[in-house]
Amino acid sequence: MNNEPVIRIKDLKKHFPSGSGRFTALNGIDLLFSKGEFTGIIGPSGSGKTTLLNIIGTLDTPSEGEALILGRSAGSLSAKESAALRKSQLGFIFQTYNLFPVYTVFENVEFPLLLQGVESSQRRKMVLDALEWVGLTDKIRSRPAQLSGGESQRVAIARAMVKRPAIVLADEPTANLDAKNSHNILQTMEKLNRELRTTFIFATHDEKVIGYVRRKIFLFDGKVAGDEIINKN
Ligand SMILES: Nc1ncnc2c1ncn2[C@@H]1O[C@H](COP(=O)(O)OP(=O)(O)O)[C@@H](O)[C@H]1O
Numbered sequence: 001m002n003n004e005p006v007i008r009i010k011d012l013k014k015h016f017p018s019g020s021g022r023f024t025a026l027n028g029i030d031l032l033f034s035k036g037e038f039t040g041i042i043g044p045s046g047s048g049k050t051t052l053l054n055i056i057g058t059l060d061t062p063s064e065g066e067a068l069i070l071g072r073s074a075g076s077l078s079a080k081e082s083a084a085l086r087k088s089q090l091g092f093i094f095q096t097y098n099l100f101p102v103y104t105v106f107e108n109v110e111f112p113l114l115l116q117g118v119e120s121s122q123r124r125k126m127v128l129d130a131l132e133w134v135g136l137t138d139k140i141r142s143r144p145a146q147l148s149g150g151e152s153q154r155v156a157i158a159r160a161m162v163k164r165p166a167i168v169l170a171d172e173p174t175a176n177l178d179a180k181n182s183h184n185i186l187q188t189m190e191k192l193n194r195e196l197r198t199t200f201i202f203a204t205h206d207e208k209v210i211g212y213v214r215r216k217i218f219l220f221d222g223k224v225a226g227d228e229i230i231n232k233n
């Protein structure tokens, strides 16, 4: 059970309609991901990184082949089943933070717990824990417009982590951050990865991110062009 991969991808293809034909964005991907990985999917723009993350995150479905996410087949889940899987087990971090501008920091982080129906005093405790993990306890009443980019991304990390999901998917999480803030959020994610054993998968071409990951999967033209384990402690 312990060694069972959290994600199992087999001969995965994704075609998008294009003009009168179709464009193949993922062209036969085979990958296994284990619990607790801290992995970068690295490749140039257009190589298929976001498409792959979206399928792992059950936001999109395979055209051919299979993607098993925590034992569930991404292609055969109903909309309701995939929403339930995302709600309980998957966290998302995006390049543009995607915070609700009218909500406070506390309310933004609380939102996934409201969706899950977590009871109020438990919710409060979980939100405060998550804000402590990212060092933003003093900003709970701020709104996104009052935060720096680095702080906004730390709120997004807290929101992704608050329900303690099995897997966090981060699409170019440092693309809008300067070097100092990029290192800061990567160190935060690395700490959470080690302490909570959350599986992290990043899509990136940022050298700063690449320096932190313990596995590098290179994507090129919708195919895996390399897969390296980095040995570090
Ligand atoms: N919904 C879509 N419809 C048509 N083409 C798409 C769609 N999504 C992605 N693509 C195409 O698939 C390729 C891979 O895109 P994407 O996964 O976003 O790459 P990356 O994240 O590596 O930049 C690109 O050529 C892109 O234009």
Ligand SMILES: [Mg+2]
Residues within 6 Å of the ligand: 049, 050, 051, 171, 203
């Ligand atoms: Mg992308």
